[in-house]
Amino acid sequence: MSTAPDTARQEALLARARGRRNCAPAAAPAADGPAPLSHAQHRMWLMDRLGQDGALYNVPFATRLRGAFQPEALAEALTGLVGRHTALRTRYPVRDGEPYQDVLPPVRIPVRTVRAAPEDAPRLLREEAQRPFDLAAGPLPRALHLRHSAEEHTVLLTFHHIAIDGGSLDLVAAELADRYAAAPAGGEPEPEQPAPRYADFARAERAGSAGLEAGLAYWCRHLAGARPLALPGRPGGKRGEGRVIGAALPPGTVEGLRAAGRAHRATLFTVALAAAFAALRSVTGEEDLVIGCASSHRDRAAWRELVGLCVNTLPLRPDLSGARDFATVLDRVRDELLTAQRHRQVPFDLIVERLGAAARDAAGNPLVGVTADVLPEPVCLRLPGMACEPVEVSLGTAKFGLGLFVETVPEPRCLVQYDPARLDEAAARELLSAFAAVLVSAAGDPARALPAMAGSPAGNALAGTALTGEALAGTAPAAAGQDAREQNTPGQEGASAGATAAVIEVFAGLLGQRPGPEGDFFLLGGHSLLAVRVADRLRERFGAPLTGLDVLEHRTPRALAALLEERVRRRSAARAARPAPAARAGTVLVTGGTGGVGAFVLRELAALGRPVRALARPESAHLVAGDGVEVAEGDLADPDSLRAAVRGVDFVIHAACTFTSPEVDTAAMRTLLEGRRRGSFVFVSSVDAYGRPSVAEVGEGAPSEEPLSSYGRAKLECERMLLEAMGAGDGASVVRAPIVWGPHDRLRDQLRWGATGALYQAALAGDPVVLPPAGALPPSGEDWSGAPWVHAAALARVLVHCLQRPAGGVVNAIGGHVGWAEFAAELIRLLDSPSEIRPSPEAAPGLLHRHRYRAEALAELLVPRPGEDWRSAIAAMLRG
Incomplete structure (x- = not known):
């Protein structure tokens, strides 16, 4: 160009x-x-x-x-x-x-x-x-x-x-x-x-799921009795690693393959797919094989210009019995592919869910672990005025245990991509040789007999072993057909009765039936989404790292308990062996740094040049790591990590909260107080700790009145522990905050799904925005219904101020009050929504905020700066 x-x-x-x-x-x-x-x-x-x-x-x-x-x-x-x-x-x-x-x-x-x-x-x-x-x-x-x-x-x-x-x-x-x-x-x-x-x-795809019964019935009949291809892997290796080996194809091979396809009414892709089946059949001696291939939903005109993920997986299972030449294999694979295409609208996830236990073998391996394709010409930008050429970027990953590919540009060759945790290198090279031999033979004469390799060392090595790990089918609901006792997971015999019982309780709560210690997750009706939920609950209960994939691999309560206990031991040993980092003088521990409030606190501390240690989960640590910020990996539910985080610091701003687990919040506060050394401690509480006061204007530190929510009661209990531990005037600050607004993802979520979520969603959809009834405020008698709020930046200023000048008790951080009617009107304007505002005589549980709160001690710090009025805050949150 x-x-x-x-x-x-x-x-x-x-x-x-x-x-x-x-x-x-x-x-x-x-x-x-x-x-x-x-x-x-x-x-x-x-x-x-x-x-x-x-x-x-x-x-x-x-x-x-x-x-x-x-x-x-x-x-x-x-x-x-x-x-x-x-x-x-x-x-x-x-x-x-x-x-x-x-x-x-x-x-x-x-x-x-x-x-x-x-x-x-x-x-x-x-x-x-x-x-x-x-x-x-x-x-x-x-x-x-x-x-x-x-x-x-x-x-x-x-x-x-x-x-x-x-x-x-x-x-x-x-x-x-x-x-x-x-x-x-x-x-x-x-x-x-x-x-x-x-x-x-x-x-549209989800709405059409109900009409797929005939297609699902076809796939269940067609795949009945199919099992994953047996391949020799390396159990325990790192999953998802990808290696690629290739072999050049002689000149004219691709042209010969195209000619063979034309003679049998087949595309080059179908020819390559048939060659993959033939190579696997020759090497393994198996005639009942399943290979997954991608199918697009872009056949409909409405979606041809759609940018997005519009693919499905077709599990192909042709009848290869008795086929001795490539032409026969090609005809059968072509017919299989045409039939599968007639049922391509059935999502593969639904097929696996319907198959249940039949979607995996006894070791839990997925039905579709092999794929094949013809690689397209690499896409590259074609910018005017420049010469442009594609550049290959290898990620070193593999989504399937095995992939067999034909590449036509820049030079014709065949490739085998494999995951070494699922397939060893020697077998991969034997398969590459077989694949290349089939392609060359088919290009010369499709009627020629297939290369006989079933008796080779590779063929013997491939017999009786299993492809391990999660391929595409592993992400959908599945089950295994054999108790996990036969796997004899290392260490599971040593699981304590208490830990096993705890895992059984989690299984019972999520699976709807109480298993024994050897109850199999899959046979109990477990699937991938439930595995994620099981992992979340066990991770919180044990304070040890656990993923859904761990649940899929260690499927019984006893095996999971052993795994968790071993990880708890390793974590404790690692922490004991690792000396606590020496905190710099004046270091501030910030919990909740990945949340909306914490992010603004970190920004405020950075502007002042204060050394900071931020508590964050390992998967979120990158969100807080930066200049001057030391990351302490941990979680509110993990006391050991909290003790390590608070050790050696001079100040604490405790902004983290579970919102839904009061017992975790109070236990975390107790641990932080036990481990603190000196200096001030600032706790971000909530106006929910006031309960439902009998007065309209609530001053700082006013008595709490029933009813209190469980969230408000936990905040109140944490306040009590802090003030008792440190004493009034001895460095303790309790800052009660209302709804917090500001440009941050967590705060945007609260706008869209919290108390204001119903108003936001109605305005977004153009539906009527229904407001709760206003109530008279004594002594003025004014009819009002709304909420207190504060900008995240203003709240951060208050919290950092309290580090140096502790409040010595309870203070309010209130930026202002907004009525629901004016809030709804502004949402409608910003969203350019046709919604109408309608009053309702019925109370809305999330919107009954009829109190106004005074911010006295910190009023000067809460004066809105440019862009911190509530209208600007909401506009910024909607812009993202």
Whole structure:
């Protein structure tokens, strides 16, 4: 591609970009509001929650550019792309144990520029591509620009697979090129019509699930009796690692394979798939084989321009009995694929759920652990005025235990990708040889007899062993057909009766039946989502790391108890052997640093140059790590981690809270007080600790009155412990706060799903916004119903102030009071909603805040600064 300026081409591309943006949407928009995840997205989310996250489902997309590259134009193009396609700016929080789609407001996507020599590019690209995403916060695309020289660059875009698939990459590359070309033209962009929305696709898929009974019945009949392919693995190895070996194919092989396909009414993909079946059959001697292949939902016109995850898995099980030549195998695989395509709308997750125990073998291995494909030509950006070529970025991961692939460009070759925890290298090389032999033979003469390899050493090695680990089927509901006692998990005999009983209680609560010590999770009706919930409860109870994948692997109460006790022992031993870090003079321990309040506290302390130690769970530590911040890994439910965190610090700001587990909150406060050394202690309490006062104006430290919620009662108990332990005027500060607003993800969640959630969701959907009845406020008699609130930045100022000047008791941090009617009116305005406000004679439980609270001692610090009024705060939260 020429690097010289081309005005005519730029103008043509600009016209294309505007034409694309003004095209009519492919599908009429559906109702707004929370949308479920599609089945494929739910699988990705489960893999993340099960503990198989990291870079396994990252999608890197890199291009080498030669010419005058403009990073700011790419940033503008990316921002426009993400603004138009909702799947690229969606996060996946959880409510009532289930994930949902939450589309974020449009945001600017920056392009990070790094000067780097060309030889350093592979390392830098790999490091960037392997950085994990946070699905709950929103896996927005990342852009890295490596500037090698003025005329040589490499650009890497990294997506998460939950937001994009292979078909989407082509759409993204084309639209980015158009937008990049249009960016230098400047001027006001023309209004854009919305692209098809992924939430509509997910709703349509879920709504159609009820009509899939015939398809489900077909798959259950067709897969009855199928079992995972037996392959020799390396149990206990690191899952998800990917290695690739390849072999060049002789010139003319691909052309011969295409000719064989034409002769048998088959595509090149079908020919490669048949070769994979033939190679596996020759090596293993097995004729009943299942291989999974990807199928797209983009066959419908409404979804052809949709950016998102629109794929499904088809488990193919052709009849290979008696086939002795490739032509016969090809015909049978072609017929199998055509039949499967007629039932492709049935989500694979539903198939596995319906199969139940039959979806796994006795060792718990998934039915689909092998895949095959023809690799497409790599996608790359085609930016005007530059020479562009794709750059391969290897993540070193594998989603399946085994993959057999044919590559046609730049040179024809066949590849075997394998996970060494599921397949050993010797067997992988034997399979590569078999695959290459079948392809070459088929290209020359499809009627030729298949290579006989069943008696080779590899064939003998492959007999009677099992493919281990979670492949795609492992993310869906499944069951095993054999008690886990036969696995004899190391150490399970040593599990204490108390720990085993605790695990049995968790099993009983979530599975609906009480098992014995050897009760199998799968046979009790367990599946992947329940495994996540079991892990969450056991992690909280034992204070030890545990993932859903651990539950799937150690399936009995006795085995899980042994695993948990061993991890508790290891953690305790590691902490005992590791000396506590020496805190710098004046160090402040901040709990809840990953929450909305804590994030602003850390920012305020950083501005003052104060040394900080922040308590954070291991999976959230990256959110608080930064200059001047020492991370203490721990959790409120883990007393040992709290003792280690508070050891040696001079001050404490305790902002963390479970909200739902009062006993955990009070126990955590007790542990922190026992471990503190000296200095002031600031506790973030709540106005809920006042209960339901009989007066309308509530002053600081007014008596609490019944009824108190369990949350308010726990706050009150924590206050009592703090003031008794330290004494009034001896460094203790209890800061009672109301609803906190400010631009932070956790605070946005409270806006959308907390007490204000009903109002927000109604305004978002355009439904009537129903307000609770107002009540008379004595002594004025004013009719009012609303809530106190405070900006997170103002609350942070108050908390940091109390470190140096302790309140010596209870103070209020109130930024103001807002009536529900004016709050609803502002929501409607900001959301440009057609909703109407309607009063209701019935009380709304979450909105009965008819008290006003005085902030006396700290009033000066709470005076709103620019942007801290409630209207600005809400607008910032809605913008994201």
